Amino acid sequence: MVKPHVVILGAGPGGLGAAFQLVRRKQAQVTVLERSNAVGGNAGSFELAGMRVDYGSHRLHPACDAEVLRDIREMLNGDLLDMPRHGRIRLRGHWIHFPLKPLDLALKLPPSFAFGVVTDFIGKVLPLNSNGAGSETFSSILEKGLGRTICRDFYFPYARKLWGVEPEELSATQARRRVSADSLTKMVRKVLSAVPGFKPPGSGRFFYPRQGYGQISEAYYQAARQMGATFHLNANVVAVEVKGNGQSVVSYQQNGQTYSATADYIWSTIPITVLANLITPPPPSDYLLSAKAIDYRGMILIYLVLGEDQFTEYDAHYFPEKHIRISRLSEPKNYSASNEPRNRTVLCAELPCSPDDLEWKMSDEQLGILMSDALSSAGLPVKAQILQVASRRLRQAYPIYLQGYERHFNQLDNWLSGIDGLLTFGRQGLFAHDNTHHALYMAYAAVNCLNDEGHFDHEQWQRYRQIFETHVVED
Numbered sequence: 001m002v003k004p005h006v007v008i009l010g011a012g013p014g015g016l017g018a019a020f021q022l023v024r025r026k027q028a029q030v031t032v033l034e035r036s037n038a039v040g041g042n043a044g045s046f047e048l049a050g051m052r053v054d055y056g057s058h059r060l061h062p063a064c065d066a067e068v069l070r071d072i073r074e075m076l077n078g079d080l081l082d083m084p085r086h087g088r089i090r091l092r093g094h095w096i097h098f099p100l101k102p103l104d105l106a107l108k109l110p111p112s113f114a115f116g117v118v119t120d121f122i123g124k125v126l127p128l129n130s131n132g133a134g135s136e137t138f139s140s141i142l143e144k145g146l147g148r149t150i151c152r153d154f155y156f157p158y159a160r161k162l163w164g165v166e167p168e169e170l171s172a173t174q175a176r177r178r179v180s181a182d183s184l185t186k187m188v189r190k191v192l193s194a195v196p197g198f199k200p201p202g203s204g205r206f207f208y209p210r211q212g213y214g215q216i217s218e219a220y221y222q223a224a225r226q227m228g229a230t231f232h233l234n235a236n237v238v239a240v241e242v243k244g245n246g247q248s249v250v251s252y253q254q255n256g257q258t259y260s261a262t263a264d265y266i267w268s269t270i271p272i273t274v275l276a277n278l279i280t281p282p283p284p285s286d287y288l289l290s291a292k293a294i295d296y297r298g299m300i301l302i303y304l305v306l307g308e309d310q311f312t313e314y315d316a317h318y319f320p321e322k323h324i325r326i327s328r329l330s331e332p333k334n335y336s337a338s339n340e341p342r343n344r345t346v347l348c349a350e351l352p353c354s355p356d357d358l359e360w361k362m363s364d365e366q367l368g369i370l371m372s373d374a375l376s377s378a379g380l381p382v383k384a385q386i387l388q389v390a391s392r393r394l395r396q397a398y399p400i401y402l403q404g405y406e407r408h409f410n411q412l413d414n415w416l417s418g419i420d421g422l423l424t425f426g427r428q429g430l431f432a433h434d435n436t437h438h439a440l441y442m443a444y445a446a447v448n449c450l451n452d453e454g455h456f457d458h459e460q461w462q463r464y465r466q467i468f469e470t471h472v473v474e475d
């Protein structure tokens, strides 16, 4: 039997996982089209000053699906490190260990903050809470679950930075997808999990590839290629023509030329808002208005190469406070406890913003100053020599779940789901605020829905879609 030709759009973890599974199971001929010159998408790595660095802080969480984790371990061949988390949050000028630790909280929490949390907790136990009226939002859910103090000092300012809007403007879905400890009881459980006796397996730990987070994607890429998948890098998909006879034609531009590929199935992991505008025949105009009504938050990653062994012992620093412009700082060397190279380390700052913000157009030099200033105001001045400044821009870092976004997303999703042979998944494809292991799980799920006769089981896919709804992103 002739195997179907699956053309996969995007070579981030979602696209790579699907390519790998399809060729491993010999279920399809596979062509992957990727706009960038490297694989891995937002979860990739690149080399800077002789070190491998990621696009911001990335870790593989132990919540990873067992089959996916087994494959990653096997492909990485001893390179997947099991590391303790060792981060800090800056709260009202104090440093709190992250993940939270009871003793640290007791000793280091600003007294006014601790008092506020306890008062909030008592307020919850007493039946005075009347927060139930009206429709729920990100802020109402969190305030109800965690109390005002944690929200005011941590979640709300952090939310303003990440998504660039007021917490009241965000949908309740954001709270469910993003905040895993969304009640004081869960929070207490999280804190207790830092106590050895209470620790559930895996908590406070993460997996990290010795050669940077992108090693996971690169391993999928190499394995899929070896098993026969064809990859085109620097291939920007510019059109998807739906023929109506179960086949479609994908056009892409590579090195100034336009090429096309005929597909039995198109599996897209590119942003759903971009995909919607590439399809011909186009849908009625209100579908395209829906594509305009939802958007992603961008992010600039600023890298400082410093002439010293190590900046701090911590893997990541989180900055909810408004006056510190960046949201997080990571030191890639600390993710793999590497001592090499000597006398050099890299810091990576995450600066959430939008392409129309001033920062988006800043030069590396300006961004380097912005980052150094932010670190100084966080009490972490850079003292070593700055050897180099570099930056990268992610146009689609986080989906923004504004209130009412669900209606627009559902409209797009319903239309795209009705197109024969087209499937959209992954973080960008389903507008899902998720982790790498979720994108890989989606990819494996898609392949499970394609049977040996080349038919795609849509009912099974809908059941998987319900599972995807339960994914909660982890930091």
Ligand SMILES: Cc1cc2nc3c(=O)[nH]c(=O)nc-3n(C[C@H](O)[C@H](O)[C@H](O)COP(=O)(O)OP(=O)(O)OC[C@H]3O[C@@H](n4cnc5c(N)ncnc54)[C@H](O)[C@@H]3O)c2cc1C
Pocket: 009, 010, 011, 012, 013, 014, 015, 033, 034, 035, 036, 039, 040, 041, 042, 043, 055, 056, 057, 058, 059, 060, 061, 235, 236, 237, 238, 269, 270, 271, 274, 299, 350, 394, 396, 397, 398, 425, 426, 427, 428, 429, 434, 435, 436, 437, 439, 474, 475
């Ligand atoms: C700052 C930050 C920190 C994160 N930290 C973690 C973490 O600690 N742990 C974790 O598990 N996850 C983390 N994530 C999430 C993780 O990066 C994503 O879950 C993962 O990258 C999703 O993979 P994907 O394939 O669905 O999408 P992407 O990685 O976004 O891949 C989509 C691909 O499509 C390509 N593409 C787009 N348009 C086109 C086009 N027109 N033609 C061809 N190709 C196109 C892109 O170039 C990209 O390669 C983090 C994300 C960010 C932004």
